[in-house]
Amino acid sequence: MPLSSSCTNRVCKAVGRGHVKRVLIWKLRFEPAWVQSPLRYYLAKMASFAIGIESVSPTAPSFTTTSASEPELTTANSLSASTTALPTPSYRLPGDLHPEHYTLEIKTFLDGENSRFEGRVLIRVKCEKDTSRVVLHSTDLILNTDQVRVGDQEITDHEFDTKNEFYIIKLKEALKSGSKYLIEIPFEGNLTTSLKGYYRTSYEDKATGGKKWVAITQFEAIHARRAFPCFDEPAMKAVFQVNMIRRKGFTSISNMPLAKSVQLEDDWFRDEYVESVRMSTYLVAFVVSDFAHLQSSPDNTTFRVWARQDAIEQARYSLEIGPKVLDFFEEYFNVPYPLPKMDMIAVPDFSSGAMENWGLVTCRETAMLNEEGVSDTNAKEWVTSVVAHELAHQWFGNLVTMKWWDDLWLNEGFATYVEGLGTDHVQPSIDYPDSKAVRSLLNIFSKDSLKSSHPVSNNIQHPSEILQLFDDISYSKGYLVLRMLNYVLGEETFRQGVSRYLKTHQYGNAVENDLWASFEEQSRDDSARDSSRTETPREATVKEIMDSWTLQTGYPVIHVKRNYGEGSAELCQNRFVTDSLGRSSEDRESLWWVPISYTDPSNALLDMSTKPRFWMNTSTATLTGLPKKDQWLLLNVNATALYRINYDSENWDLLSTALRTEKNHGGIPTLNRVQIIDDAFNLAKAGLLEYNLALNLLRYLRHEREYLPWQTAFSNLVFFSRMTNRGGGYGQFRKFVRALLTPVYNALDEPFKLSVAGETIPQIKHRAQVLDWSCSMGVSDCEEKAVALFKTWQQQTEDPDVVNPIPVELRSVVYCKAVESGGEPAWDFLWKRFLGSNVAAEKSKLLSALGCAREMWLLHRYLDMSLNETSGIRKQDIAIVFNSVVSSSSGFYIAREFLFSRIKDIHSYVSPDFFKIGFFVKGVSHLMSTKNDFEQIKQFVELNSEYLKDAKYAVKEALETVELNVQWHSRYYSTVVEWLSSHANEEFSA
Numbered sequence: 001m002p003l004s005s006s007c008t009n010r011v012c013k014a015v016g017r018g019h020v021k022r023v024l025i026w027k028l029r030f031e032p033a034w035v036q037s038p039l040r041y042y043l044a045k046m047a048s049f050a051i052g053i054e055s056v057s058p059t060a061p062s063f064t065t066t067s068a069s070e071p072e073l074t075t076a077n078s079l080s081a082s083t084t085a086l087p088t089p090s091y092r093l094p095g096d097l098h099p100e101h102y103t104l105e106i107k108t109f110l111d112g113e114n115s116r117f118e119g120r121v122l123i124r125v126k127c128e129k130d131t132s133r134v135v136l137h138s139t140d141l142i143l144n145t146d147q148v149r150v151g152d153q154e155i156t157d158h159e160f161d162t163k164n165e166f167y168i169i170k171l172k173e174a175l176k177s178g179s180k181y182l183i184e185i186p187f188e189g190n191l192t193t194s195l196k197g198y199y200r201t202s203y204e205d206k207a208t209g210g211k212k213w214v215a216i217t218q219f220e221a222i223h224a225r226r227a228f229p230c231f232d233e234p235a236m237k238a239v240f241q242v243n244m245i246r247r248k249g250f251t252s253i254s255n256m257p258l259a260k261s262v263q264l265e266d267d268w269f270r271d272e273y274v275e276s277v278r279m280s281t282y283l284v285a286f287v288v289s290d291f292a293h294l295q296s297s298p299d300n301t302t303f304r305v306w307a308r309q310d311a312i313e314q315a316r317y318s319l320e321i322g323p324k325v326l327d328f329f330e331e332y333f334n335v336p337y338p339l340p341k342m343d344m345i346a347v348p349d350f351s352s353g354a355m356e357n358w359g360l361v362t363c364r365e366t367a368m369l370n371e372e373g374v375s376d377t378n379a380k381e382w383v384t385s386v387v388a389h390e391l392a393h394q395w396f397g398n399l400v401t402m403k404w405w406d407d408l409w410l411n412e413g414f415a416t417y418v419e420g421l422g423t424d425h426v427q428p429s430i431d432y433p434d435s436k437a438v439r440s441l442l443n444i445f446s447k448d449s450l451k452s453s454h455p456v457s458n459n460i461q462h463p464s465e466i467l468q469l470f471d472d473i474s475y476s477k478g479y480l481v482l483r484m485l486n487y488v489l490g491e492e493t494f495r496q497g498v499s500r501y502l503k504t505h506q507y508g509n510a511v512e513n514d515l516w517a518s519f520e521e522q523s524r525d526d527s528a529r530d531s532s533r534t535e536t537p538r539e540a541t542v543k544e545i546m547d548s549w550t551l552q553t554g555y556p557v558i559h560v561k562r563n564y565g566e567g568s569a570e571l572c573q574n575r576f577v578t579d580s581l582g583r584s585s586e587d588r589e590s591l592w593w594v595p596i597s598y599t600d601p602s603n604a605l606l607d608m609s610t611k612p613r614f615w616m617n618t619s620t621a622t623l624t625g626l627p628k629k630d631q632w633l634l635l636n637v638n639a640t641a642l643y644r645i646n647y648d649s650e651n652w653d654l655l656s657t658a659l660r661t662e663k664n665h666g667g668i669p670t671l672n673r674v675q676i677i678d679d680a681f682n683l684a685k686a687g688l689l690e691y692n693l694a695l696n697l698l699r700y701l702r703h704e705r706e707y708l709p710w711q712t713a714f715s716n717l718v719f720f721s722r723m724t725n726r727g728g729g730y731g732q733f734r735k736f737v738r739a740l741l742t743p744v745y746n747a748l749d750e751p752f753k754l755s756v757a758g759e760t761i762p763q764i765k766h767r768a769q770v771l772d773w774s775c776s777m778g779v780s781d782c783e784e785k786a787v788a789l790f791k792t793w794q795q796q797t798e799d800p801d802v803v804n805p806i807p808v809e810l811r812s813v814v815y816c817k818a819v820e821s822g823g824e825p826a827w828d829f830l831w832k833r834f835l836g837s838n839v840a841a842e843k844s845k846l847l848s849a850l851g852c853a854r855e856m857w858l859l860h861r862y863l864d865m866s867l868n869e870t871s872g873i874r875k876q877d878i879a880i881v882f883n884s885v886v887s888s889s890s891g892f893y894i895a896r897e898f899l900f901s902r903i904k905d906i907h908s909y910v911s912p913d914f915f916k917i918g919f920f921v922k923g924v925s926h927l928m929s930t931k932n933d934f935e936q937i938k939q940f941v942e943l944n945s946e947y948l949k950d951a952k953y954a955v956k957e958a959l960e961t962v963e964l965n966v967q968w969h970s971r972y973y974s975t976v977v978e979w980l981s982s983h984a985n986e987e988f989s990a
């Protein structure tokens with residue numbers, strides 16, 4: 001197989017001396033061809049900046065906010081003849097009215113299946129442009145139109161545009177620009193179980209066995225309109241004064257503190273809340289429940305945590321860390337938290353993990369509750385990071401909000417970045433920043449190498465696409481580009497830049513360019529103070545650099561060809577795509593501003609600086625002053641920037657030898673070992689490196705004892721496992737992994753013991769991952785030991801719901817192995833534990849394990865149960881069940897059949913969160929690798945387009961994944977299996 005280890009035909013031709021030549025991006029801007037290309041969006045956004053206009057694209061009608069106060073936006077496309085001003089897309093509010101203040105009153109009837117609510121909203125609006133139509137959002141609400149008022153205007157008609165979710169009031173005379181009006185709308189609705197809008201959920205009271213009901217909101221992104229008529233767009237900020245009417249015996253909570261509570265007739269109370277600060281509709285929240293709470297009042301913010309009475313003690317941990325995280329962010333952002341209180345509530349059934357409503361964070365129980373001795377390290381880490389993430393949003397998202405959903409990453413990428421700082425502050429022993437970075441790098445290196453990926457800052461065509469943007473690109477790539485910028489600017493400039501941005505735009509909205517402008521200003525100020533500061537290249541602004549990362553799809557691979565005689569190296573960059581043989585011209589032409597840091601053995605111990613030694617934004621460049629023969633060269637110190645590196649084969653060999661040095665792996669830092677493993681595997685997968693070389697590199701793992709490099713190896717071995725699992729090569733694969741793992745398993749020393757004194761959190765996680773793989777691959781006595789442990793639990797005389805002898809950290813592995821080999825009795829035993837458990841983290845663990853069964857009928861029944869709310873499996877957990885079945889040793893065929901034959905049921909069950917179907921489609925795609933598989937999934941997609949239309953991104957990703965798997969199979973399957981079998985018996989030696 002010829003290797004195309006180059007930047008196409010310009011094979012690392014030397015240019016200059018590592019100096020930047022800005023060529024391609026600017027040249028391309030004026031080539032007519034790009035008007036039709038996917039690059040068009042990227043370039044148009046760049047072009048729009050050049051003429052001083054915010055975010056506008058010829059293909060992005062959603063950018064053309066048509067508020068009368070921003071008329072200049074409509075001229076944005078004058079750069080190109082083909083791009084004339086676009087009308088407001090029909091799904092956007094016209095912008096002629098701006099809400100200033102809402103008075104909202106909601107009466108909640110929690111009556112089981114008949115639960116419903118009644119309400120009245122008073123909205124004070126300011127008219128920005130004369131109009132005789134009031135257009136606002138309302139979905140699935142019954143409006144009492146007879147009682148609707150718009151000031152004292154005469155109403156001529158009411159119209160419901162269900163497609164765009166608008167309620168339109170037509171007036172005899174136009175409202176006048178500059179005037180204010182009061183709109184009054186009475187409404188009612190049902191509390192459904194859809195997990196969206198204002199919905200109901202139930203739980204069992206352990207003492208009485210009775211069913212209790214809770215009413216709660218989930219509005220992001222576009223569901224406030226399901227609870228009350230409103231101007232439901234993020235830039236339509238207003239002040240909210242909420243009043244909740246509830247029955248005696250229930251408590252209500254909302255964003256703001258309670259002002260007063262008055263008793264009405266019978267058993268009804270009216271809770272009146274303090275007026276909010278100026279905020280977006282998607283952040284409004286209210287809950288009616290009989291939950292218990294715990295409280296602490298450090299400084300001047302009252303912090304409360306809420307949960308079912310039976311679980312309230314599990315909320316202590318969140319109460320302990322929450323206030324500390326809040327204080328930390330106040331200091332980090334240098335902006336005070338503006339509300340007098342913060343509530344966090346753990347809800348039994350919740351669509352996402354958690355939601356950052358201002359002053360009232362709502363969470364799944366797994367995201368907020370922790371039970372020492374039952375929740376494991378990962379579960380506790382999850383709670384810590386969710387608390388940090390949602391509290392980070394109080395600034396990033398709540399105080400300053402993206403203008404439109406295109407820039408969702410400003411919310412989610414940023415919260416994901418600072419969640420790491422908050423988590424590290426309260427739990428430094430987790431080693432969270434590095435483990436977060438590795439998880440995200442592995443994920444983005446993989447996802448963003450697909451052609452179906454999309455830019456971080458994305459173009460939204462339709463509201464149904466908004467939810468699809470809550471994906472790894474917005475979260476993880478958003479976070480990684482900010483992490484990279486932090487290393488470039490330096491912590492202090494970065495932090496001050498963030499603070500500047502928040503202060504400038506507080507209580508308002510912003511676009512990506514506003515963030516770059518704040519960093520730019522801060523960087524300039526800091527450089528003026530300290531002239532030795534040269535973090536960014538002189539010839540580029542923060543915006544120019546960051547645009548190359550957020551407006552283009554993908555990330556670069558830097559090819560390095562060393563000249564060992566001269567001590568130099570030629571570098572070239574292009575987009576890394578897994579299907580490198582089928583790469584398109586855009587992939588070849590993409591260029592990034594890449595911060596290049598590097599080191600070598602002579603520097604390694606002294607100079608691990610992550611500061612870029614030079615910036616590369618040309619396709620080729622030369623590095624000089626490098627070591628000569630026999631010494632490795634390593635780029636991207638500590639993997640701070642988002643690029644892969646493909647060295648020449650001699651340098652790969654040098655690195656490989658260094659890694660095998662027992663002491664310290666030759667000084668190569670942990671995160672670089674991670675990068676080397678992942679790069680080698682994936683460059684080989686893309687045809688840019690010989691598989692032999694990549695696989696040989698693995699030999700070093702025999703000496704590796706750290707969690708993160710092993711996690712990386714496993715995440716890549718999963719691919720081989722999937723590719724060989726449904727073919728004859730699986731036996732060879734298992735044998736090979738056994739050879740690789742045995743020394744590591746043996747080094748664990750009593751792998752199943754309860755706990756090891758002095759074991760750090762990464763070591764605990766490492767033990768669990770090694771055991772998981774060892775048991776699955778048949779290493780030594782791993783499986784027998786796991787099953788024996790399970791039996792002691794099953795056969796003990798004590799109540800198994802109270803006493804569990806299995807070490808907490810090993811339960812996932814033990815449960816799964818036991819169900820795999822124990823058939824129906826083991827399944828039934830664990831199902832009983834699932835029903836009886838009061839700890840959400842344990843329940844999730846049990847759900848995952850139940851999918852490990854080998855019996856087809858058990859798996860079938862299990863999947864059917866996941867679509868039935870009365871089975872005991874909550875709607876929120878349907879994906880856990882599906883994933884566990886699809887990834888189990890024999891579940892793939894059953895999961896695929898379930899998806900293909902029950903797509904309609906799944907569709908109606910997840911309604912209106914249709915984008916969730918994408919998880920299922922992606923889930924099966926990873927295991928499909930034959931031509932027949934591809935035809936099948938293609939046909940499935942074609943026949944079911946009506947059910948898949950809100951999961952377009954995921955479907956595209958799934959199809960490409962299968963296509964690549966098929967390609968891989970025909971290109972590399974036999975090479976790899978051959979290599980595995982010839983090395984499976986080999987004692988791995990250094």
Ligand code: BES
Pocket residue numbers: 220221352353354355356385386389390393412415467470
């Ligand atoms: N804002 C999101 C919640 C959300 C997600 C709303 C998707 C609408 C659609 C929240 O801040 C969030 O990101 N939650 C994460 C957990 C977080 C710790 C990464 C989630 O729900 O998975």
Ligand code: ZN
Pocket residue numbers: 389393411412415
């Ligand atoms: Zn978030």
